[in-house]
Structure formats: C-alpha cells, structure tokens
Amino acid sequence: MDAMKELFGVLTGPLTRLQLRELMVRMAYCNILLEPRPRFRSELDLAGEEYTINVEVPDEFSLLDDPDPGLFGRLLYPAVGPILEALPNEVAPQTLAELKEGRLTFLLDDHGRFRSSSG
Numbered sequence: 001m002d003a004m005k006e007l008f009g010v011l012t013g014p015l016t017r018l019q020l021r022e023l024m025v026r027m028a029y030c031n032i033l034l035e036p037r038p039r040f041r042s043e044l045d046l047a048g049e050e051y052t053i054n055v056e057v058p059d060e061f062s063l064l065d066d067p068d069p070g071l072f073g074r075l076l077y078p079a080v081g082p083i084l085e086a087l088p089n090e091v092a093p094q095t096l097a098e099l100k101e102g103r104l105t106f107l108l109d110d111h112g113r114f115r116s117s118s119g
Contacts, residue, residue: 003063004030010108016117018106021079026107029072033063073102080106 007026015023039056066072077100084091084099098104109115 007107010112010114012114013116016106018080018083019115019117021083022076022106025072025076025079029075030063032071033066034061035064036061070101073100073104076102076104 004027007023011023036058038058041054041056043052043054044050045052077096081096081099084096095104107115
C-alpha cells in the first residue's frame with residue numbers, strides 16, 4: 001500500500017485520460033495482490049425486509065509478490081489499448097507490446113517523476 005501512497009505523492013497536476021485509466025488499473029492491480037483479503041458477507045432479514053452487506057477488514061495486510069509479471073499489462077491493455085489504437089497516427093507495434101507486458105507507463109517518466117500533461 002506504500003507504493004500507492006508514494007504514487008499519489010508524485011502526482012502533481014491534472015491527469016490525462018490515459019493517466020487516469022492507468023491509475024485505476026494500478027489500484028485494481030494492488031487490490032488483486034492484497035493479502036489477506038477483506039471478507040464480505042450478505043445478510044437478509046426477510047421479516048424486517050432488510051438486506052445488509054458486512055465486511056471483515058484485517059487489522060494488517062500486505063501486497064503479495066506478483067507471481068506473474070504480465071498481469072499488470074493484461075489489466076492495463078484493455079483500459080488504454082483501444083484509445084491508442086484509435087489515434088490517427090499508427091502506434092508502433094513495440095509500444096503495444098510493451099503495454100501488454102506491463103512495461104509502459106503514462107504516469108511516470110524514467111526517473112519516477114510525474115509526466116505532466118502541460119509540459
């Protein structure tokens with residue numbers, strides 16, 4: 001979870017639609033790797049006609065090491081791939097391959113700094 005705190009700390013400006021989608025995917029990716037997982041359960045009171053969803057949240061949790069490095073790319077590609085493929089200029093096949101492998105980011109440059117859409 002520190003990774004997400006760190007990421008939010010470097011976001012210093014408005015996000016483009018690609019950056020926003022990447023951020024959504026990064027949060028989903030962290031959620032997948034969360035251990036132990038929160039436990040949800042539903043309760044239905046037929047007499048009182050009430051439906052309740054409860055959650056048990058662990059006191060402590062961590063992120064699992066990703067056993068599949070391509071997982072992030074498989075999550076990211078459906079979120080941003082169609083946008084890139086619809087651009088008027090053709091996107092290089094290598095760029096799409098890097099995207100699918102999870103090696104492409106729209107949020108950060110090679111030094112871990114926020115890629116500002118204004119600069």
